Amino acid sequence: MLNKNNWTLPEGIGWLLPEDAARLEIMRRELLDLFRSWGYQYVIPPMVEFLDSLLTDAGSELALQTFNVTDQISGKTLGIRADMTPQVARMAAQNIYKEAPVRLCYLGSVLQARGAKIEKSRSPIQVGAELYGNQHIKSDVEIIRLMLETLAISGLQEVHLDLGHVSIFRGLTKKVALSDEQEAELFEALQRKATEEVDALLTSYQLDNAWHKAFYDLLNLNGDVSVLEQAKVSLAVGGEDVLAAIDELQQVAHLLSAIYPSLPLYFDLAELRCYQYQTGIVFAAFVPGFGSEVARGGRYDNLTGPLESPLPATGFSADIKILSKLSSLEACIEQEVILAPDVTEEDLQVLVRQLRASGKTVVQELPNNQQQPGHTSVISKVSGQWQVNEQSS
Numbered sequence: 197m198l199n200k201n202n203w204t205l206p207e208g209i210g211w212l213l214p215e216d217a218a219r220l221e222i223m224r225r226e227l228l229d230l231f232r233s234w235g236y237q238y239v240i241p242p243m244v245e246f247l248d249s250l251l252t253d254a255g256s257e258l259a260l261q262t263f264n265v266t267d268q269i270s271g272k273t274l275g276i277r278a279d280m281t282p283q284v285a286r287m288a289a290q291n292i293y294k295e296a297p298v299r300l301c302y303l304g305s306v307l308q309a310r311g312a313k314i315e316k317s318r319s320p321i322q323v324g325a326e327l328y329g330n331q332h333i334k335s336d337v338e339i340i341r342l343m344l345e346t347l348a349i350s351g352l353q354e355v356h357l358d359l360g361h362v363s364i365f366r367g368l369t370k371k372v373a374l375s376d377e378q379e380a381e382l383f384e385a386l387q388r389k390a391t392e393e394v395d396a397l398l399t400s401y402q403l404d405n406a407w408h409k410a411f412y413d414l415l416n417l418n419g420d421v422s423v424l425e426q427a428k429v430s431l432a433v434g435g436e437d438v439l440a441a442i443d444e445l446q447q448v449a450h451l452l453s454a455i456y457p458s459l460p461l462y463f464d465l466a467e468l469r470c471y472q473y474q475t476g477i478v479f480a481a482f483v484p485g486f487g488s489e490v491a492r493g494g495r496y497d498n499l500t501g502p503l504e505s506p507l508p509a510t511g512f513s514a515d516i517k518i519l520s521k522l523s524s525l526e527a528c529i530e531q532e533v534i535l536a537p538d539v540t541e542e543d544l545q546v547l548v549r550q551l552r553a554s555g556k557t558v559v560q561e562l563p564n565n566q567q568q569p570g571h572t573s574v575i576s577k578v579s580g581q582w583q584v585n586e587q588s589s
Contacts, residue, residue, distance in 0.1 A: 206318070207311070207316075207318070208308075208311040208316050208317055208318030208319065209317075209318055209319050210317070210319070212517075216520070219520050219523075220321070220516060220517065220520045223350055223516060223519065223520050223523070224303060224323075224516060226349055226350075227303065227323055227346060227349065227350070227516070228301070228303060230342075230345060230346065230349055231301035231325055231342070232301075234299070234325075234342055234345075235299050236299040236300060236301040236325050236342075237299060237300055237301065238300075238301055238302070238303075239284060239287055239300050239301070239302055240302070240304065241277065241280050241283035241284055241287060241302065241304070242277075242283070243276065243277060243304075243305075244265070244274045244275065244276050244277070245274065245275060245277070245283070246267075246272055246273070246274060246275070247262070247264060247272075247273040247274060247275040249286075250262065250275040250277065250282075250283070251275065251282075252282070252286065258278060258279055258282070258473075260309065260310065261278035261279070261308045261309050261310055262275045262276065262277075262278045262309065263275065263276040263278070263307055263309055264276075276307045277306050277307070278306050278307060278308045278309070279306060279322070279513075280302050280304060280306060280322050280324065280513070281324060281326065281511060281513055284300055284302050284324075284326055284511075285326065285328070285496070285507075285509055287300070288300060288326070288328045288507065288509070289328075289507050295329075296328060296329020296330065296507075297327060297328060297329040297330045297335070298327070298328040298329055299325070299326075299327050299328075300325070300326050300328070301323075301324065301325040301326075302322070302323070302324055302325075303321070303322070303323040303324075303516065304321065304322060305319060305320070305321050305322075306319070306320055306321075306322050307319055308320070317515070317517065320515035320516075320517060320518075321515060321516045321517050322513055322514070322515060322516070323346070323513065323514055323515075323516045323519075324493075324511055324512055324513030324514065325339065325342055325343075325346075325511055325512060326339075326509060326510070326511030327339055327509065327510050327511060328507055328508070328509045329507060329508060329509075330508060331497065331508040333444055333447050333448060333451075333477075334451070335508075335510055336448060336476070336477050336495055336510050337448055337451045337452065339493060339510045339511055339512055340357070340448070340452065340479055340493075340512070341452075341455065342512070343479075343481060343491050343493060343512040343514075344357070344456065344459070344481070346491065346512075346514065346519075347481055347483075347490065347491060347514075347519070350516075350519040350520070350522075350523050350525070351522075351523035351524040351525030352483050352490060352519065352522055352523065352524070353483065353524055354483055354484050355459070355481050355482070355483055355490075356459070356460035356461075356462060356481070356482055356483075357452070357459060357460065357461050357462065357479060357480075357481055357482075358462045358463075358464060358467065358479065358480045358481075358482060358489070359445060359448065359449070359461065359462070359463050359464075359477065359478070359479045360445075360463065360464055360465055360466075360467045360468060360477070360478045360479070361441040361442070361444060361445055361465070361476060361477050361478065362468055362474045362475060362476060362477075362478055362494070363437060363438070363440075363441040363475070363476060364414075364427075364431065364434070364438050364441045364442065364465050365383065365386070365414065365465075365466070365468055367434050367435070367437035367438040367441065368407075368410060368411060368414075368431065368434045368438060369382070370437075371407075371433075371434055371435060371438075372401075372403060372407050374401065378397075378401060381397060382394065382397050382398075382411070383468065385397055386414060386415065386466045386468070387466070387467070387468065389415060389466070391412075391415055394411070394412060394415060395412060398411050398412060406433050407433060409430070410430060410431050410433050410434065413430040413431065414431075414465050414466040415466055417430060417431075417463075417464075417465040417466065418462070418463060418464040418465065418466070418467070419462070419463065420461065420462065420463070421446070421449045421453075421461055421463065423463050423465075424442055424445055424446050424449070424463060427442050427465055428442055431465075441476075444476070444477060445463060445477065448477060449461055449463075473496055474494040474495060474496050475495055475496050475497045475498055476494065476495030476496075476497065476510075477494055477495050477510075478492075478493070478494035478495075479492065479493055479494060479512075480492040480493075483522060486518075486522060490514060490518060490519065490522065491512055491513065491514035491519075492512065492513065492514075493510070493511050493512025493513060494510065494511075494512075495508070495509070495510040496509050496510070496511075497509065531572065532556065532557065532572050532573060533557045533558075533559060533570050533571040533572055533573070534551060534556060534557065534558045534559070534571060534572070534573045534574065534575060534584055535558075535559055535561055535571035535573070535574045535575065535587075536548050536558050536559065536560050536561060536574075536575045537561050537574075537575060537576070538560065538561045538562065538563060541582070543581075543582050544575065544582045547575065547582050547583075548575070551584070558575075559571060571587060572586070572587055573585060573586055573587055574587055
């Protein structure tokens with residue numbers, strides 16, 4: 197006899213029962229249709245790869261999130277994908293980069309060693325889109341627009357957009373030649389908005405007053421688009437690279453506001469998601485009542501693969517399970533279920549096949565079941581003809 201105590205699932209791993217699974221499947225189809233209408237081709241990366249390949253060009257955070265297993269054939273270490281984005285990027289670099297710009301999309305399960313902060317799920321169903329081969333700011337805007345359309349078609353309301361730029365912090369640290377260790381510890385303190393720690397670190401680096409102030413000002417450079425003009429003054433010491441990054445944010449804000457005039461835009465120049473991985477503009481979408489981003493993305497131009505020079509790229513991703521959970525839409529799940537009698541007559545079987553081919557749900561009556569729950573109509577013979585009739589109450 198099976199021991200039900202052994203039926204428990206690992207922490208952060210769950211199942212989807214019929215209603216939730218049906219809602220998610222409807223959303224999956226709608227999103228892939230949306231991506232196709234924008235010119236994004238669907239690809240399916242492998243669930244597992246050799247670990248050294250899976251973590252190529254990836255940061256340390258992805259390595260910590262990746263489950264390792266031993267390949268019983270080769271004896272090598274395999275990694276179970278924790279993020280499909282690097283996989284899709286390598287597919288583009290290895291196979292179709294000559295056709296740039298390349299637009300790809302993906303949707304599939306990933307497995308993560310650690311749970312997300314809010315949902316604590318270790319088995320997201322990741323959906324995303326990537327645009328390769330174009331460095332113009334309008335390619336970033338296209339990806340942001342597609343992300344917003346994804347959230348709209350998913351039924352998420354009151355979305356607001358958070359934007360930043362990795363090159364601002366990176367440009368400042370490059371100018372003062374901070375060591376890798378110093379850059380990492382300052383970055384971590386900025387992410388936690390630890391003002392006293394940031395001040396102490398900057399003092400320990402023995403920076404002059406102008407540089408000390410510029411780094412410290414990053415903590416307060418957040419708000420609406422007007423903060424970008426303040427940043428040009430506060431961070432002018434960073435030179436052309438930093439000012440160019442701020443200018444890119446202003447261009448993005450202008451283009452998005454023209455298309456989505458009611459979209460709230462928020463800028464945080466110290467918020468640097470995926471800092472190790474991204475190289476330019478980074479962005480995330482939030483909705484009220486949920487304490488983490490519902491979608492995020494950014495530019496990453498350091499992908500090389502077999503190429504002599506890096507392939508520019510920008511993209512976004514989300515967990516479709518979270519989108520489905522937060523959706524305000526009511527799923528149009530099939531309500532009519534037709535019960536067919538346990539009869540082998542050819543005319544009946546022809547009718548059942550026709551009904552199923554037209555999209556109707558037909559279940560076969562089974563012996564030894566006195567009640568057949570869930571059906572709304574029955575097939576019965578009337579005047580020698582099989583036909584569908586409403587279930588009598």
